[in-house]
Amino acid sequence: MEDASRVPRRRFLANLVLGASGALGIGALGARLLAFLSPPAPPERVVEYALGPLEVVPDGGGVVRDLPSGRVAISRRGDRVQAFSAVCTHLGCIIQWQPTADHAWFCPCHQGRYDRDGRVVGGPPPRPLVPVVSEVRDGQIVVRMVLRLPVDQV
């Protein structure tokens, strides 16, 4: 049994040192293991994509293109284009070009409807389409999007 005449202060000191260093050791270990469970964010790059001459989008029409950065929905009027992310803001389905009197883009999943400017004109989508920076440069349609490697390819 422990010596009852042991100096209480020494015992307190020993316990304190033990507790503190134990906490440091376990703390550091825990921190490392938690960091392991939080994968680093994949690197990102803003990338420009050349989609081709203006004619790839019919005048007054719209197309959806699949790019490494994601799918982009482009509509054209004359020599001006408008580009949006083709991902419906409701639950992530891909929209389609469907020109009618009241809307231009249509989502088949829950019948969400957007106009040419990406605003919601019908259905459940909560927000307008996310715009994508686009321009016409020397007759070529150019869009700028963020490219991110898939997490398991990092």
Place this chain on the structure above:
Amino acid sequence: MSVAALRRWIAERVPIPIEALRQPLREELPVHLKSWLIWLGGTPLILFGIQAVTGILLTFYYSPNPDHAYDSVRRISTSLRFGWLVRSVHQTGAQLMIVAIMLHMIRVFATRAYRRPRELNWVFGVMLFLLTLGFGFTGYSLLYDSLSYWATTVGTNLVGNVPVVGRSILWLLRGGPDVNPNTLARFYDFHIGVLPTLMVLVLGAHLLLVRLHGVAVPEGDTRRQTYDFFPDHVLRESAIAIVLLLALVVHAMASPPGLGDRANPNVTPAHIRPEWYFFPPYRWLKLVPMQVGIWTSTAFVLAMLFWPWLDAGLERLAPGRRLGVWLGSAGFLFTLVLLLWEALS
């Protein structure tokens, strides 16, 4: 709310008598437990705990699909934060655990602690040893680099040579007539599901028997003093655990885990070998015809399992001659020779 009120709240809902919980802490252990030889028993347990934790962490990122397995291991080793550390500790911990169990077995053998009434505990112990080898084999197969893929293929093919039941066991192991996409998933399941469950059950039985019988007193030790479980023994075990962890962490930094080429089922590398702990049977099977090898290896394992009775029989045969010690030592040395022979060739 006072502490006493909290205690009453818990005691009403979880009616365990407090004294029953406090009892183990106040227990007094015989001093022969302080011997470093006896430490060898706790070491595999501590390492198993480390393996369980690092193993579970690895399952967050490992993929048991043949197309993704290799890449997932590569990803863990290179791009994840401290992935190399977790993987290294798990891999080295496995080797250490096998060494620790072997040392523990040698200690129990040398001190003849397997004798009546502890024979059953020895059997459980050998089962734990075999389970640990199983962990090593299934775990190694998960790397899916060319060496591990072929070592696993050869290893399972060997099982197919066992008479009568061989083909059925092989079918079960592979999940079909040959290695297929299911095989890796199956080995993964053995490694993280079946074997851990069996391990915990047998470990529970092993520890229970140790608690019931007490650790066998080495012959000639007549000391009668005792020391406290808490805090003395707990501090000792903590020190051992921290030393092991420290060794594993430092080793991880000194020698980060590597990975061979991706497994290619169409190309067999020139030198395939199992992991070092399978060198003895590997070398043996290269020396003798296949069926002879299978039968003798099985006999060897059975002799290990039922050693206490074998030893008791030998003792009756030639009392005082310690035939058991000679036979057991010879068996161990033979295994060691085979191991070194294979390692050096």
Place this chain on the structure above:
Amino acid sequence: MSLTAQKFLVALLSLALFASLIVVGGVDARRQAEARKQAAAALDAAANPQLARGRAAFVKYSCNACHGANAAGGIQNLNAESGGQVNDLLRVSETYTAAELAEKIRNGVPEVGKEDPTGPAPPLRMPAFRDLIAGTEMTDLLAYLMSLRPAGGGKGSGW
């Protein structure tokens, strides 16, 4: 050993563990920097659609089966003079022009040099793709090959 001494021992060991984990942090930071560079390179390749197409062609025609994943080599070719393995392609941009590479791909390499002249002939040979790879596919493949660079310490360096 007295109880106090034991407590201090465990405390000391805990601090040693703590210290080692700090060093671990430093080691990891360096490895992360290296991994991020490789990820950035992969991102570059992904961002360049021609390189992505070229890489797809590399896989499509099973070039990776002999020259290794990412053309990094490592596939065994017994007794080949390129170190008993099929050569990696990480430095082709330094030794060949795109036109010379196209030549090699079209005509193949009928006989691979032996490391040991008395030994067996290496089993793997560069096949002749003739017109199988042509047009934009060939251009993309060549662009991909000419973009390859060896990683930090060279092929197969330790992790």
